[in-house]
Amino acid sequence: MQLKFRGIYPYLVTPIRxxxxxxxxxxxxxxxxxxxxxxHGLTALGSTGEFAYLNRSQRRTVVxxxxxxxxxxxxxxxxxxxxxxxxxxxxxxxxxxxxxAGVLAIMDTxxxxxxxxxxxxxxxxxxxxxxxxxxxxxxxxxxxDLSVGALEKLCELPNILYLKDASGxxxxxxxxxxxxxxxxxxxSASADVPLFVMMMGGVGWMAGPACLIPRQSVRLYELAVQRxxxxxxxxxxxxxxxxxxxxxxxxxxCIKAGLKLQGFDVGDPVAPxxxxxxxxxxxxxxxLEHVENAAEx
Numbered sequence: 001m002q003l004k005f006r007g008i009y010p011y012l013v014t015p016i017r018x019x020x021x022x023x024x025x026x027x028x029x030x031x032x033x034x035x036x037x038x039x040h041g042l043t044a045l046g047s048t049g050e051f052a053y054l055n056r057s058q059r060r061t062v063v064x065x066x067x068x069x070x071x072x073x074x075x076x077x078x079x080x081x082x083x084x085x086x087x088x089x090x091x092x093x094x095x096x097x098x099x100x101a102g103v104l105a106i107m108d109t110x111x112x113x114x115x116x117x118x119x120x121x122x123x124x125x126x127x128x129x130x131x132x133x134x135x136x137x138x139x140x141x142x143x144x145d146l147s148v149g150a151l152e153k154l155c156e157l158p159n160i161l162y163l164k165d166a167s168g169x170x171x172x173x174x175x176x177x178x179x180x181x182x183x184x185x186x187x188s189a190s191a192d193v194p195l196f197v198m199m200m201g202g203v204g205w206m207a208g209p210a211c212l213i214p215r216q217s218v219r220l221y222e223l224a225v226q227r228x229x230x231x232x233x234x235x236x237x238x239x240x241x242x243x244x245x246x247x248x249x250x251x252x253x254c255i256k257a258g259l260k261l262q263g264f265d266v267g268d269p270v271a272p273x274x275x276x277x278x279x280x281x282x283x284x285x286x287x288l289e290h291v292e293n294a295a296e297x
Contacts, residue, residue: 003075003101003102003132005040005041005075005077005102005132005134005161005162005185005187005203005204006040006203006204007039007040007041007203007204007205007218007221008038008039008040008041008204008205008210008214008217008218008220008221009039009040009041009042009043009077009187009204009205009206009210010034010039010042010043010206010207010208010210010211010214010217011043011046011047011048011049011206011207011208011210011211011255012027012030012031012034012042012043012044012046012048012049012062012066012211013030013048013049013050013208013211013252013255013256013259013266014027014045014049014050014051014054014058014062014270015027015030015264015265015266015267016058016266016267016268016270017267018267020058021058022058022061022062022065023265023266023267024061024065026264026265026266026267027062027065027066027069028065028068028069029264030211030259030264030266031065031066031069031070032069033214033264034211034214035070035073035074037214037215037218038214038215038218039074039210039214039217039218040074040075040204040218040221041074041075041076041077041101042066042070042074042075042076042077043076043077043078043079043104043206044062044063044066044076044077044078044079044100045059045062045063045078045079045080045081045104046079046104046136046206046208047138047208047251047252048207048208048211048251048252048255049062049079049252050252050269050270050273051079051081051106052081052108053270053271053273054270059091060094060098063076063078063094063095063098063099063100064098064099066078067098067099067100068099075101075102076099076100076101076102077100077101077102077103077104077134077206078095078098078100078102078103078104079103079104079106079136080092080095080103080104080105080106080125081105081106081107081108082108083107083108083109083110085120085121085124085125086124088105088107088121088124088125089124089125089127089128090128092105092125092128092129092133093128093129096129096130096131100131101131101132102131102132102133102134102162103125103129103131103132103133103134104134104136104164104206105122105125105126105133105134105135105136106136106138107121107122107144108144109143109144112143113144115147115149115150118144118146118150119150119153119154122135122146122154122160123154123157126154126157126159126160127157129159130159131159132159132160132161132162133157133159133160133161133162134161134162134163134164134187134206135151135154135160135162135163135164135184136163136164136166137163137164137165137166137167138166138167138189145167146163148175148176148179148180151163151176151179151180151184152179152180155180155183155184160184161184161185162184162185162186162187162203163176163184163185163186163187164186164187164188164189164206165186165187165188165189165197166189166190168189168190168192168193170193170196170197170200173186173197173200173202174200177200177201185202185203186201186202186203187202187203187204187205187206188202188204188205188206188207189205189206189207190207190243192240192243194207194220194221194236194239195220195224195232195233195235195236198221198224199224199229204221205217205220205221208246208251208252208254208255209239209242209243209246209255211255211258211259212242212255212258212259212262212288213239213242213288213291216235216238216239216291216292217239219235220232220235220236220239223235238290238291238294239291241287241290241291242287242288242291244287245283245284245287248280249276249280250269250273250274250276252269252273253269253273253274253275253276254276254280254284256268256269256275257275257276257280257281257284258284258288260281261281261284261285261288262288
């Protein structure tokens, strides 16, 4: 029986040492911290994990480390991405063999692609594994998007069950839900809309900020499940402060800066990305303290 993915799935950072090796000890400690904080699953090699800047060996190490550290206590979803369908499918098979309970399918591209080619790419990934597939669309970072028609065709595959939509457009999500019904379950992305997505019928939140505020993120989900909308909205307003700051800087650099402030030696962003300056660190520290204090009230 396939697992049902629900709840809060933090996008993990990738701790990298100065020699380029993955810091498995720090990554394992982060996994333990997040599980103890009550998250429902973990996503490796998402945008926050800087997947686009990692080589194949580093990616493999990340997935293997997270799966081992989680040890079956929560599902691990691994991001797969390439411009070539065959390579993306190869990654998916490898990560499933390493213990991933699902894969997050992302499409890279150089030449323009039409809907039929986009559909063929994601089908190639889904047909290469037996685990559930989460489709990921992020038109802000990628030239590839998934039309409602393309999603409808992809949902014909039995293991394409989820969509993480980073468009931030609730109207688009309503169109998808109206057209596809319960054939696909939707996760929110940005920190300004998870409550609204869950109010519309979404099943959770996959995002980098949940690495920094896991307990508060879990609480938001619990309030939504309990339909305590007034309390949930008050918390959503508080959590928006995190995303407000992160929109000013590189996301991965912000999450790594915040985790350093929390005692995790996650290293710097992968070059050519740059670490944040001292002023940004202090701004993040202030916001995290505000969120911590406000959420406790």
